Amino acid sequence: MSQTTPYQPVLLRLLHGAIALLVFAALITGFMVYDRFDKRFGTLNLPIVPNTQGIHGTIALTFLVLLPLFALYCFHIGSRRLVQPQSLVQLKEFNKPIWWVSLQRLTNTIMLLSATFAVITGRMMKEEWLPSKELNHVWYIGHLISWVLMILAIAMHLLMSAKVGGFPLLISIYNWKVRSEDMPKSWFKGFKLNPSSKTLLIFEILVIGGIAIAFVLPALSPQ
Numbered sequence: 001m002s003q004t005t006p007y008q009p010v011l012l013r014l015l016h017g018a019i020a021l022l023v024f025a026a027l028i029t030g031f032m033v034y035d036r037f038d039k040r041f042g043t044l045n046l047p048i049v050p051n052t053q054g055i056h057g058t059i060a061l062t063f064l065v066l067l068p069l070f071a072l073y074c075f076h077i078g079s080r081r082l083v084q085p086q087s088l089v090q091l092k093e094f095n096k097p098i099w100w101v102s103l104q105r106l107t108n109t110i111m112l113l114s115a116t117f118a119v120i121t122g123r124m125m126k127e128e129w130l131p132s133k134e135l136n137h138v139w140y141i142g143h144l145i146s147w148v149l150m151i152l153a154i155a156m157h158l159l160m161s162a163k164v165g166g167f168p169l170l171i172s173i174y175n176w177k178v179r180s181e182d183m184p185k186s187w188f189k190g191f192k193l194n195p196s197s198k199t200l201l202i203f204e205i206l207v208i209g210g211i212a213i214a215f216v217l218p219a220l221s222p223q
């Protein structure tokens with residue numbers, strides 16, 4: 001590892017790696033579902049893969065289960081990488097290095113919000129809608145919007161990380177090097193039960209509350 005490559009904690013690398021893989025898989029399989037049944041906004045006419053909805057549903061459900069764990073890590077261990085109370089003030093310091101850092105932290109936080117929106121709208125989808133050409137359900141439109149938001153957020157996330165730390169920061173999250181002190185028994189040492197700021201508490205309520213809603217809402221909504 002070169003001197004300039006930042007070190008990312010193993011727990012972050014594991015959770016973030018799994019989340020990123022599942023998001024890309026959900027984006028691709030979600031698009032395949034759209035491309036098969038909808039096509040209103042353009043199509044790639046991809047070859048038909050049997051049971052695309054089932055494949056997407058399985059990947060998406062795994063994502064839903066992992067998302068709260070990743071979010072808890074981000075809010076209680078990795079909170080310095082998320083929005084800070086002074087971020088709004090710093091966002092006025094246009095084009096200064098701190099402006100980019102604040103924007104990067106804001107983008108990281110937006111990733112969590114977009115993922116939450118995707119899981120809520122996805123959970124409210126019904127498997128029968130698209131095959132029977134019911135393409136205007138509000139949850140489906142919301143779910144399509146979540147796909148666009150996710151792509152935009154990832155683009156911003158990558159651009160901001162590249163701007164702040166360059167290529168070394170981007171690849172640091174996929175580095176295999178492990179420091180001898182970074183072992184499972186020390187992974188939760190930095191865990192802070194209390195939110196690090198009021199601002200983050202609001203975002204945490206939105207994200208964790210949103211994920212909880214995604215779990216229970218389908219059971220509460222009428223068929």
Ligand code: HEM
Nearest residue numbers: 026027030031033034057060061118119122123125127147
């Ligand atoms: C064009 C994009 C997308 C389309 C057309 C789409 C379509 C669907 C459909 C039809 C379902 C219902 C499947 C079923 O009940 O078996 C679903 C569920 C779901 N989707 Fe998507 N999706 C897209 C993108 C995404 C993305 C980007 C994510 C997350 C990152 C996501 C997360 C979910 C979740 C969490 C579920 C609920 C799974 C479950 O409860 O079994 N989707 N989606």
Ligand code: HEM
Nearest residue numbers: 019020023074078079081082108111112115161169170173
């Ligand atoms: C190829 C894809 C990706 C790359 C290269 C990447 C890169 C990175 C890097 C380098 C960091 C650390 C930033 C720092 O140390 O300041 C980071 C953090 C973060 N990433 Fe990604 N990312 C990717 C995909 C994703 C996806 C799909 C999500 C979806 C939820 C995501 C959510 C986050 C969040 C929330 C953080 C902050 C973690 C914390 O609070 O500790 N990333 N990412």
